[in-house]
Amino acid sequence: MNATTHAIRLGAERGLREFRHSLGSSDQWYNVFVAVGFLTVLWFQRDAAVDGSTVTLAALTLPSMVAMSVVFGSLVGPAGQLAINREDGTLLRAKAVPHGMVGYLVGRTVETALGNLLSLLIVLVPGLFLVNVLAHAGVAGLLALLAVLALGMAAMLPWGAVAGSVTKSPSGAMGLSMLPMMGLAAISGVFYPITALPGWLQGVAQVFPLYWTAHGARAVLLPDSAAVAELGGSWRVLEMVGVLGVWAVVGFLVAPTILRRMARRESGAEMEQRRQAALQRVR
Template sequence: MNPILYVARLGVGRGWHEFKIGLRGADETGFKLVFALSFALVLYFQRNATVEGTTQSLASVVLPSILGMMVVVGSALGGAGALSVEREDGTLLRAKAIPNGMIGYFAAKVTSVTLDTVIAVTLVLATGLIFVPELLSTGYAGWLALIGILGLGLLATLPWGAVIGSVVLSPQSAFGLTMLPIGAITAISGIFYPITALAGWVQGIAQVFPVYWLGHGTRWALLPDSAAAAEIGGSWRPLETAGVLAAWAVAGLLVAPPVLRTMARRESGSAIEARRHRAMQRVG
């Protein structure tokens, strides 16, 4: 077998193992459950509200949007956080010392972060459907479209999480450079209310980023055609959704490899010691 493919396969197996260990951790599993229940609570209070210009309940519009947002949060924040933590504790340097070790390392991270994101999305969907049972009538085509959109969303955002994790100086910086911008973009992307309620120039900014298109794409997959009245232009835009997400994916896959290679070359014992020293100063 090709040695690179062999190492990549080992990396996928390691990522699966890391994912299973995470599931057994009470803190991480509890956090995911609390996160899902908090969104379910939001849907509970929205269940009787109706989106203006449609017969759709606000909760039925928000739930698909949250699924799209969860992909961005899970892949970008998860990728950046995992990489920055393991740069600081020396895990990445140990992987670098093994032949083709970086390939296996990144295969493991992609696997574990992807599985974590899938679990988080599944929990939010499962708890959300309790208060939005009308989405259970979605046909097979709609669920397949949802899986396709979320998968493309992972490709569009995971490489950028790796880029952030490669350039930041600490895990705290990784959190700040992902969560804060994601929160700001989410606020203008029509996730928790129709984007058409915002000014035109704000709508234009939102359409540059994957958060809006993931929300739009998930709504297109799960909602009836009549719900498009609350969308920009009053219609669904699945082709534009796929095009924008694919563009972000291609750009990320072009940018991430050279950034990751540069970061890996710079990893050394002295660099880890310097980061640990800065971490101790923050604690002190």
């Protein structure tokens, strides 16, 4: 086994351990809180019909919520964790070990993927009691949903690493990643059909992965009659794959360069300076 393969294996094991550790953390209460909020929205939407379609507004919303959960987790989670690891010295230690950055990034990817899967289950499983979208989609639809969500995660994950690299504190990373995503959630057709929005907002939403991941989730889980609520009245699967693919490719080209530059600047003095700044914030 060569050094890189060994680093990848160790990174995967670390990601699994950190995910197990996170199951006992207070972060899971946040997931439960979000799931309760989503279910409340579905409850009020369960009897509202989409004009010109045989599906309810809740059926349109559930796949979008699942997609939003994964996209948020793929951007906000890595951004915040990378900023924390810069502050506590984890990244500096990884830099000092041969192929340590490879193992670190693999670990972050594994933990993020498992965390997204958990978020998916927390939202989707109880949501199915209110909206049984799988009745139409079946096993093939569920597998297609996992493929769409994996592509959405790939489109967002490198940009989460970029956000964590260019900010100087965990709060800065959260602000840089969370606030724009909240704005995009409002215009990306997650909670109501995007066709109800002005044309210029529709154009803005279609630039970003959140809209297309939610659109793809609806496409694989809902019947063709639900496409009436989509732009152009159809499922634009090729466009979805194309936009998410471009974000993923560009992200994985840009992120390594930014991460390498950030890692080169890491030093004990820089870490201590950030630690002292963090202590000042706590006081």
